[in-house]
Amino acid sequence: MENVDISERSELKGTQMNETTSNTAVLETEFAGLETRDAHAWFGNHHALAGVSLQFPARSVTGLIGPSGCGKSTYLRLLNRMHEFIPNAAMAGEVRLHGQDIYAPGVDPAAMRLKIGMVFQKPNPFPAMTIRENVLSGLRLAHIKVDDEESLLEKCLTRAGLWKEVKDRLNASGGSLSGGQQQRLCIARSLAVEPEVLLMDEPCSALDPGSTLRIEETIKELAEKITVVIVTHNMQQASRVSDYCAFFLTDGGPGYLVEADQTRKMFTTPNDSRTADYVQGKFG
Amino acid sequence: MSMQATPSRPWEKEKIVRRNSGLTLLLGALIAYVIVLFTGFAGPDGWAVVLFALAATFTFFRNRRLSVKERKDSRARLLIAAASVIAFAPWISIFISVLFKGVKGLRPNFVVSDMRTTTPDDFLNMGGAAHAIVGSLLMVLIATVITLPLGILSGLYITEVRGRFSGVVRVVIQSMSGVPSIVAGLFIYTTFVDATGTFSALAGALALGILMLPTVARTSEEVLKLVPDDLRSAGYALGARQWRSTLIVVLPTVRSGLITAGLLGVARVIGETAPLLATALSNTSFVFNPVSGPIGSLPMYIFGMLQIGTENSINRAWTGALILLIVVFGLFSLARYVAGKDKR
Amino acid sequence: MHVVHSRGDKVFRGIVSAGALTSLILLGLIGAFLLARGIEVFNTSGFKFLTGSNWVAGSEDGVIPNDFSIGPMIVGTAIVSLIAMLFAVPMSMAGALYLEFYAPQNVRRVLVALLDLAAAIPSLIFGLWGVQVFTSFGERWAYFLSDRLGWFPLFSTISDNFGRSPFVAGCVLASLVVPITTSVAREVYSRTPRELVDTCFALGGTKWGAIRTVVIPFGKSGVVGGAMLGLGRALGETIAVYLLLNINFRYTFKILESEGGNVASLIATKFGEATPDEIKALVAAGFVLFILTLTVNMVASAIVTRSTKGAPA
Numbered sequence: 001m002e003n004v005d006i007s008e009r010s011e012l013k014g015t016q017m018n019e020t021t022s023n024t025a026v027l028e029t030e031f032a033g034l035e036t037r038d039a040h041a042w043f044g045n046h047h048a049l050a051g052v053s054l055q056f057p058a059r060s061v062t063g064l065i066g067p068s069g070c071g072k073s074t075y076l077r078l079l080n081r082m083h084e085f086i087p088n089a090a091m092a093g094e095v096r097l098h099g100q101d102i103y104a105p106g107v108d109p110a111a112m113r114l115k116i117g118m119v120f121q122k123p124n125p126f127p128a129m130t131i132r133e134n135v136l137s138g139l140r141l142a143h144i145k146v147d148d149e150e151s152l153l154e155k156c157l158t159r160a161g162l163w164k165e166v167k168d169r170l171n172a173s174g175g176s177l178s179g180g181q182q183q184r185l186c187i188a189r190s191l192a193v194e195p196e197v198l199l200m201d202e203p204c205s206a207l208d209p210g211s212t213l214r215i216e217e218t219i220k221e222l223a224e225k226i227t228v229v230i231v232t233h234n235m236q237q238a239s240r241v242s243d244y245c246a247f248f249l250t251d252g253g254p255g256y257l258v259e260a261d262q263t264r265k266m267f268t269t270p271n272d273s274r275t276a277d278y279v280q281g282k283f284g
Numbered sequence: 285m286s287m288q289a290t291p292s293r294p295w296e297k298e299k300i301v302r303r304n305s306g307l308t309l310l311l312g313a314l315i316a317y318v319i320v321l322f323t324g325f326a327g328p329d330g331w332a333v334v335l336f337a338l339a340a341t342f343t344f345f346r347n348r349r350l351s352v353k354e355r356k357d358s359r360a361r362l363l364i365a366a367a368s369v370i371a372f373a374p375w376i377s378i379f380i381s382v383l384f385k386g387v388k389g390l391r392p393n394f395v396v397s398d399m400r401t402t403t404p405d406d407f408l409n410m411g412g413a414a415h416a417i418v419g420s421l422l423m424v425l426i427a428t429v430i431t432l433p434l435g436i437l438s439g440l441y442i443t444e445v446r447g448r449f450s451g452v453v454r455v456v457i458q459s460m461s462g463v464p465s466i467v468a469g470l471f472i473y474t475t476f477v478d479a480t481g482t483f484s485a486l487a488g489a490l491a492l493g494i495l496m497l498p499t500v501a502r503t504s505e506e507v508l509k510l511v512p513d514d515l516r517s518a519g520y521a522l523g524a525r526q527w528r529s530t531l532i533v534v535l536p537t538v539r540s541g542l543i544t545a546g547l548l549g550v551a552r553v554i555g556e557t558a559p560l561l562a563t564a565l566s567n568t569s570f571v572f573n574p575v576s577g578p579i580g581s582l583p584m585y586i587f588g589m590l591q592i593g594t595e596n597s598i599n600r601a602w603t604g605a606l607i608l609l610i611v612v613f614g615l616f617s618l619a620r621y622v623a624g625k626d627k628r
Numbered sequence: 629m630h631v632v633h634s635r636g637d638k639v640f641r642g643i644v645s646a647g648a649l650t651s652l653i654l655l656g657l658i659g660a661f662l663l664a665r666g667i668e669v670f671n672t673s674g675f676k677f678l679t680g681s682n683w684v685a686g687s688e689d690g691v692i693p694n695d696f697s698i699g700p701m702i703v704g705t706a707i708v709s710l711i712a713m714l715f716a717v718p719m720s721m722a723g724a725l726y727l728e729f730y731a732p733q734n735v736r737r738v739l740v741a742l743l744d745l746a747a748a749i750p751s752l753i754f755g756l757w758g759v760q761v762f763t764s765f766g767e768r769w770a771y772f773l774s775d776r777l778g779w780f781p782l783f784s785t786i787s788d789n790f791g792r793s794p795f796v797a798g799c800v801l802a803s804l805v806v807p808i809t810t811s812v813a814r815e816v817y818s819r820t821p822r823e824l825v826d827t828c829f830a831l832g833g834t835k836w837g838a839i840r841t842v843v844i845p846f847g848k849s850g851v852v853g854g855a856m857l858g859l860g861r862a863l864g865e866t867i868a869v870y871l872l873l874n875i876n877f878r879y880t881f882k883i884l885e886s887e888g889g890n891v892a893s894l895i896a897t898k899f900g901e902a903t904p905d906e907i908k909a910l911v912a913a914g915f916v917l918f919i920l921t922l923t924v925n926m927v928a929s930a931i932v933t934r935s936t937k938g939a940p941a
Binding site: 326327329353354356357359360361363364365367368370371372374375376377378379381382385433434435436437438440441442444445447449452453456457458459460461462463464465466467468470471473474475494497498501525526527528530551554555556557558561562583586587590598601602605608609612613616 | 634636637639640641643644645646647648649650651652654655656658659661662718719720721722723725726727730739742743744745746748749750751752753754755756757759760761762765768769802803806807810833834835836837839840860863864865866867870871892895896899907910911914915917918921922924925926929
């Protein structure tokens, strides 16, 4: 019974976010084309996520926040079909990109993931590759031919804020960089295949504060051109980098979406008292 | 509305697609069978080659509408599957052959009689390998009695005493695990057999012991290494001396691990033939005295029956192989079961 | 650890040390014994022991001198092992990749359990299977090779007898090695960091793309180590080769012909009716084999240790 309420509420909030955004500046309300409708996720019999409906605003950063175990990372992996690599995983509902359900039969997941890229928790450059090879690895993997690899290389590294640091040692191993640099290399690697959306799963949790700030700047710059969805545990980070926030919670059962709104509003006058408690650090 | 949501796996192939590909494969197998009937290809290997050729052709045509990336993926899938079949076929064939050919001679007399009054080509309801089984057990028992304590003491020396020669002991044990089994047999042959003037169970057991010792010592060392230092310190903190701490705290903690070490050692040597060729030889009747002379063993029984090469002797060899495999697998399963108990 | 040792401790340490040193001496004795005999033979025959192709036991009166050498045996051992590895390594890599990345979960569970058992099958049973089951297949393939590719020196044949050839023995050795190398390769591949594989998919790669880009490079040294482990087993294998290969003291590279050489198999064949001097030569041959497998095993364990410890930088 209670669960029904929850899912209906999250449905409502998701829609509400859209309404809220329509009141703000025109640029911000533009819809990125990525949305979920009543999305559920299971691991075996464990119902991990229930009834999340959410639309992502274009060219902005949306932060997914909430205590651990609330399903936000699961939700993120649902968005580009990484969820299905976990044995016994299952799902329900729809994830749409430009109106097309990415889970529909006949959809090529590899082609879809080119549009929705992903950066992981720990920096993970390919160990056997140089910096250059790392950035261009996506082209090889996806068999994309590019006329001018050098300028693409420079463009991606510049956007990831790494060009100046590595331009003289592009043939050094990716592993020779510091942790923060490695993570920016991973961002550059994701950018090389020119995604529309970039999913980031706690990209700074393994980094020191200095590197974290650099990455956050990079993320903000990225959002001028593409849509970023970032999972974060860190309230300060969410308030610093995100334009919108979606708050996930679990009451012991499956995780669900409590509300989603502009970050400013979520951190000052959220609709739900639990959101207020969470962002003020009362739990989680 | 959402609670009615049912978990689904849209990424999995639909049932009908799976059924269709299953049917396609079946059809391919049938076509391959027909081709085998009418061409020079023969046997299961010829059939597999034709089936692979069919699959490759089919994949080639189906892939024409795919992208380069997907084509490479599907080609790799086909090649990996085909190569796996080649990799898995031999030992699956061994399991099946041993089971089906061995079962023919598996009668009560096989495990109670010896071959003293039976010739190898006699009917399968006469004679048996009981003497060989007893011989194997006797030799393995002696080998275990000798090597298990030595192996465990070596492990203790490296992990607990941490003596001056720890490094040397470890290196020598490691290198001796590479002694070819025939060389171990030859060593005992030129020393022990020469000195005593006869092949014997004891000579066989010594040769097996040489092969067993490195396995037991290394496994013991690895098991003992897993004992956390905290546990040892706890022993000392209670005022226990090192020997008491080792006996009361360390050894009981790894008891099942040490049993595993012994079981793995036994499994390693019970099927060895080459060293017995030079030390224990073989016999057609029961021998219980470890120093009296040549003694039969299961591997030598199989080996001998195979060398004789008549229909029934070969059947006997397969039955021996079946018993040997059951013993080896039993030992391994037991070792795994015991080792699993430790972790819990 | 700073522990004050009591008398009980001293006794305990004494017993343990004595046990360890006994093992050390026992194993060391074998090495020393083999070494001594090896040196003895090298002193009398010199380097020719390794290169010559004669095995003549002299008569007691000395009219016919001893002439022992194992050149063709060493070459034959190398050929048979090489054939085995040539088949075993690619097949095990494919098998391991299939188990880790393609097989449905339940198929995988069954095959992995069976594979562990397969690695424990005694080599005698491989020999039995080789003689009774595989040979007819092997002969057919050998016939096919010599028929179609006979112009190539390696596959040329004089007789029509393809059984007990290096090719057949090599194939059976390959079957014997595959469970070991597949187990190691699977273990190594399963350690590939999940995130690296995920990254390949997130970059629009296919399964094969991920395997080629991440899995194979990551597992390279482990697989090489596993292959060396298998090679060590193949080099020292006695009974299976004894059952499946004709020994002949002549250098030959015709792998389909039913003659070849093998050090371990030579020892098993000859020691029974050997003269005392011949025994010494056989022990020396055993020493050569021991050094060969020892080297391979040491290199293998060094590689495996390196690749399973600490992730690559």
